[in-house]
Amino acid sequence: MSAGLLLNATICFAITISSFAFAWVLARSEEEHSEKSKPTLWSLIVLWSLVGLTYLPTTIRMLAAYQGMPALDLMMYNLAAIPFSFVSVPLVFFIMYVIVGDKKISAYTSLLFVFFGVAYLTFLYTKGVIGPEVSTFSSLFVINSDIAINIYLMGLFVIPTAMIIGLLFLIFLQRMPKRLRYRTALPLVAISFVFDFMLTDMITLVDVMQLAARIFVLIGTVLAFLAYFPPLTLQEKLGIKKYSYQLCEHQEDIDYDDLEEEEIIDV
Amino acid sequence: MSEDIDVKLEQEVAVFYQSLGIHQGPGDIQYRIILRVLGRNEGRITEFAEIRKYTDPFADKGSIGSKMKTVFQLEGLAEKVKRGGYIITDKGVMASNFLKDSTTFYKKNKRMGEIIERMP
Numbered sequence: 001m002s003a004g005l006l007l008n009a010t011i012c013f014a015i016t017i018s019s020f021a022f023a024w025v026l027a028r029s030e031e032e033h034s035e036k037s038k039p040t041l042w043s044l045i046v047l048w049s050l051v052g053l054t055y056l057p058t059t060i061r062m063l064a065a066y067q068g069m070p071a072l073d074l075m076m077y078n079l080a081a082i083p084f085s086f087v088s089v090p091l092v093f094f095i096m097y098v099i100v101g102d103k104k105i106s107a108y109t110s111l112l113f114v115f116f117g118v119a120y121l122t123f124l125y126t127k128g129v130i131g132p133e134v135s136t137f138s139s140l141f142v143i144n145s146d147i148a149i150n151i152y153l154m155g156l157f158v159i160p161t162a163m164i165i166g167l168l169f170l171i172f173l174q175r176m177p178k179r180l181r182y183r184t185a186l187p188l189v190a191i192s193f194v195f196d197f198m199l200t201d202m203i204t205l206v207d208v209m210q211l212a213a214r215i216f217v218l219i220g221t222v223l224a225f226l227a228y229f230p231p232l233t234l235q236e237k238l239g240i241k242k243y244s245y246q247l248c249e250h251q252e253d254i255d256y257d258d259l260e261e262e263e264i265i266d267v
Numbered sequence: 268m269s270e271d272i273d274v275k276l277e278q279e280v281a282v283f284y285q286s287l288g289i290h291q292g293p294g295d296i297q298y299r300i301i302l303r304v305l306g307r308n309e310g311r312i313t314e315f316a317e318i319r320k321y322t323d324p325f326a327d328k329g330s331i332g333s334k335m336k337t338v339f340q341l342e343g344l345a346e347k348v349k350r351g352g353y354i355i356t357d358k359g360v361m362a363s364n365f366l367k368d369s370t371t372f373y374k375k376n377k378r379m380g381e382i383i384e385r386m387p
Contacts, residue, residue, distance in 0.1 A: 026387070033387055034384065036384050036385050037384065037385055037386060037387045038387075039385075040385055040386060040387045041387035044387055097385060098382055098385045098386055099382065101381060101385055170379075170382070171382075174375070174379045176379065176383075180383055183386070184382075184383060184386050187386075
């Protein structure tokens with residue numbers, strides 16, 4: 001029973017709240033999006049909801065570890081594994097749809113990752129886990145199946161991460177307005193942050209590393225917020241502010257030749 | 268082997284460049300088609316009828332003939348070798364390559380535009 005575990009639970013709770021809040025804000029902004037971007041919007045909503053759903057039982061798990069309840073800890077670990085193993089599904093759909101633009105192809109590709117998720121869960125539940133090993137900062141489980149870890153690494157993380165990096169390169173190699181670059185690249189960086197540190201969180205055997213990974217997941221969620229709702233000062237600093245202006249309607253009335261002459265006389 | 272000319276694509280590309288304020292050269296559909304036909308026939312004589320096969324749906328014979336004279340012959344992109352027969356010059360090949368690059372630029376921008384459009 002240490003304060004470190006409480007800190008861990010607080011971070012998990014913060015991730016849960018911010019992920020759900022972000023998913024909710026995205027869902028509320030549906031009307032502002034075009035028909036073409038709606039499938040990706042919904043895949044993002046599902047993705048952030050799954051992140052929230054992963055960290056909600058994890059919060060309870062940390063509290064259970066703090067209270068010294070290993071049975072509840074194990075139950076919550078098994079529960080958190082379900083949304084966690086399907087996080088890559090909406091992500092793959094998102095990337096495939098953004099690149100290809102075909103709903104069917106994107107759906108079939110992401111379906112493949114549903115199978116990866118199911119396979120991972122099957123091995124995880126049949127072989128079981130070893131633990132919990134409660135320490136100052138965390139409660140750790142060891143996955144008792146090498147196949148599950150391999151599926152988890154290759155299927156659920158390496159391929160989607162490679163896809164994100166590919167899409168990021170595609171954006172960075174293209175010359176485009178700063179505002180668009182910010183709007184497209186930062187959400188990907190944020191997703192990549194969350195996604196990769198979730199992996200670290202789930203497979204690490206070092207308690208401090210788990211805590212650090214969770215802090216980075218939280219940072220990733222904040223980054224995603226900043227990507228969609230950048231504060232004014234950041235917009236001004238990065239030069240991405242969209243100024244509201246009115247068109248000059250009396251432009252035709254101005255005679256530029258006269259203006260030039262006046263300027264010459266003034267000098 | 269002769270490459271086929273996609274008039275619809277050329278029109279799309281021309282409209283794209285016009286939208287950027289470029290109304291001559293890459294933004295001129297007549298210029299694009301003429302140069303594409305001349306470029307395709309590099310080292311061979313291009314018959315005026317061959318150019319008209321592509322330009323007739325949207326331009327009259329006179330304006331194409333005028334473009335041949337005032338742009339292509341005047342700037343040395345093509346030379347008239349017989350009545351109704353033109354051959355592309357080295358400078359013309361350079362212009363043709365630039366035109367191909369302009370199509371690539373359009374395609375790249377279009378693809379990126381679509382990607383951005385699909386981003387929420």
